[in-house]
Structures are given as structure tokens and as C-alpha cells.
Amino acid sequence: MKEDIQKTIPLPTIRRMPNYLRVTADFLEEGKEWISTTDFSEILGLKPIQVRKDLAFTGLAGKPRLGFEVSLLIKAINDVLGWNNRTDAILVGAGALGSAILGFKGFAEHGLNIVAAFDANPALVGSTIHGKTVFSLDKLDNLVERMGITMGVITVPEAVGQETADRMIKAGIRGIWNFSPVTLRVPDDIIVQREDLSSGLAVLSVKLSENRI
Amino acid sequence: MKEDIQKTIPLPTIRRMPNYLRVTADFLEEGKEWISTTDFSEILGLKPIQVRKDLAFTGLAGKPRLGFEVSLLIKAINDVLGWNNRTDAILVGAGALGSAILGFKGFAEHGLNIVAAFDANPALVGSTIHGKTVFSLDKLDNLVERMGITMGVITVPEAVGQETADRMIKAGIRGIWNFSPVTLRVPDDIIVQREDLSSGLAVLSVKLSENRI
DNA sequence: TAGATTGTTAATCGATTAACAATC
């Protein structure tokens, strides 16, 4: 373990990476060759020192006076995030939120390739949402296994969140992007990322009520 | 300022509050009268000490051996979050994500009342999504002002995120729930809460690639 | 009473921020 000193990236840094990526991609589109900490800090409203600390984790060296080379930085950030490799995924729960996620074009740029959707509702089975076919739930295991899929997106109602996760894991899914408001109980080697809209609303509500007084 | 010692609630604590609320509401439904730190820690996968620290911010006193009184705790958490008061809101961008948000019934329980939706697309104007009418954008200012609405939800594409925020603020909106992947530039007294799906995907991607090796 | 659980005070950990020398 001694040589494993290349400290692991802090979670907040990981969360900010997509923002750096987006800004840098905008610079590329505008034909700019260099981007500096100052640029990022102005556009993203962050302290320059924080940007420098974050970008250090890409392993890239900047040039004093110029900053970072746009094309190299894009590559480096994508490498850090693993977004240069395609990850196949399935989605379970083709309701309103599921449909919205199936429709995001941005995910494809981040290497996320949702190959199919599943839903318990027979009325949805067989339909196509944003180009993805909706399958019956009992087709899940076979498809996941056959295609070696490792990531699953859960957009089902709270009541069936856990059983959906169980089913995914049994089929071979290793990482779960959970949009249902449940804390999933999973084995240690399964990664769960929960998106919690209520948390965001809570923060907004508290800040708004603090501010109003 | 000296007497303002009642320390402000840490952001991570605020984010966890809705989880405590949900679990407690489940207990109420099951007819249980008491809920303890141990209960929370098992269901939510948190350390007991963290739960105790968090619940302290409700100002409620627990009873040794029993824990907290379910009905009182629900009330207390809702008070902390300001969810006992109704907040009227509008939503701009009635696309896939906007529709999904209009459809969530959970928000109403959190005091969030989306009264109307707006969209630039004439094809959507006049339609009804989950019971909310979609108006043309030029109706926004008048409606917000007339109804004294303070919260706005932004579910428009990245390119028009900033101008949507500008328009909301000019009309009188004080708090913005921003689902578009832009860092909004707003005056100091405006609260912005950004939901960033890319950040979540980034965390999941990194963890998954670390794990796979 | 015995013991589970609370609440408080102190210790630890990790992220942010500051300071400053190095460099193109």
C-alpha cells in the first residue's frame, strides 16, 4: 500500500470536474487554445486556488502566464472520470423521469450508453422512448448477462426501488444510479450513487426562509 | 451578532433531513410512536452519532431508552425545512424533465406548489401537464408579480438557462431551483440551488472504475 | 435496578483557503 500515495480524488473535486469539462469544451468550440484558472473561477464562481487544486488531480501541468492547453485538458478530465470509455447501462422504470433521462443527449458524451429500458407496466412494454425499446422486466436478467452490462439506472417509485436493485445486482450490475428516494441495501462491492431531489429542495427551502427574514 | 450563537445548520445535515422525515413518516404509518437513533442508523446506513447530531438541530429532546416521539419529530423536521408553509412556484421549460417534475406528487407534501408552467415552444402553450397549464413565456412577468411567487424551477436547455433566470429575477423570483447545467450569475440576494446530474454521474463513474480494477 | 439511548464536550479527519516561491 505504501506506493499508493497518489491520493484519491476528493469527492467534491469529482463533482466539480464535469463543470470544468463543460467550460473547457466551450473554449474549444470558440477556438481558444488555452484556459486558465482565472477563466474557470470567473465563469464558475469558484476561488482560483480551488480550481488549481482540483485541476492538479488531472495530472496535467499548466503553463504560467497561459494556463492549460484546452485540448489536453478535455482529454485529461475525461480520463479522470472514465468518460473516454463507453459504459453500457440499462434503465428500469420508464415513467416520466425515466423518459427524461432516456432523452438526455449529454450522457452519451459522457460515455453512458443506455441500451434498453424496462418497465413493469404492460402498456409500456414494446414501445420506444427516445429510440430505446422498453422491455418487460423478466427480460432483464438475460439481457444484462448476455451483454455484460455493469451499470443500472433506477427510476421506479419508492416502493419498488429495493427489489429493482436486488434484481439488477443478481443479474450482474455493479453500479447503480438511483433516482428513487430509498436508501438501497446492497453488498459492499456494489456502487450506488443516489440522486436525491428532496435534498436539493431542502437546501433551497432552508436558504430561502433564512434569507426572507 | 453576539446573541446569534444558535449555530446555523450544516448543509450536509439539511440534505439528510428529508431522509429522516421519510423514515419517520413510515414509522407513523406503521403506527409506531417512538423512533430512535438506532432505527435511523440501520435504515439509512448512517452512524448513530451522526443521526443524533443531526436531530439535535430540530431542537427536539429525545427520551433515553425510547428515542424521539414520531409525531413531534415529523413536525419539527418540517419546521426546520420550512415545509410546513406552502411555497408557490413556477416552472420554466415544459420538456421531458420539466414534465417529470410537474408530475412528482412528493413535492406537494414538501410545501412546494407549482402553480404554472411556461415554455417557449408554441406547440406546448395552452396544453396541460399533470394538471398544470403551460403558458407562453411573455405571461411570466405578470403572473409572478400578480401572485407574488418567490420560487422558480428552471428546466430549460443549457443555452437559455441564464436568460430564463434573468427573466425570473426581474419578475420577482427570489429562489431558483436550477436543473440546467449552467452556473447562473445572479445578484447576491437571490438563492440558487443547482441540481447537477453530471456531477452524480461523475462520482458513479469514478467509483465504478476504481472498483473494477 | 440494569441497560439502552440521549446529549455534550473533545479529538480527528478532510476539504478549503492562504501564502509564497517558481516559471514562462
Next chain:
DNA sequence: TAGATTGTTAATCGATTAACAATC
């Protein structure tokens, strides 16, 4: 060269965790 910007080392800040006395 002068000065903007990088990268590194140290200081600060805030949240989590630990320890333990208080209590029903």
C-alpha cells in the same frame, strides 16, 4: 524584464467521529 499564473507547503475551517456522563 515584469508580471500573470502555476504548483506546493502550511494554516484554517467545518464536519464527522469518539468518548462518556446523564437519564429514563
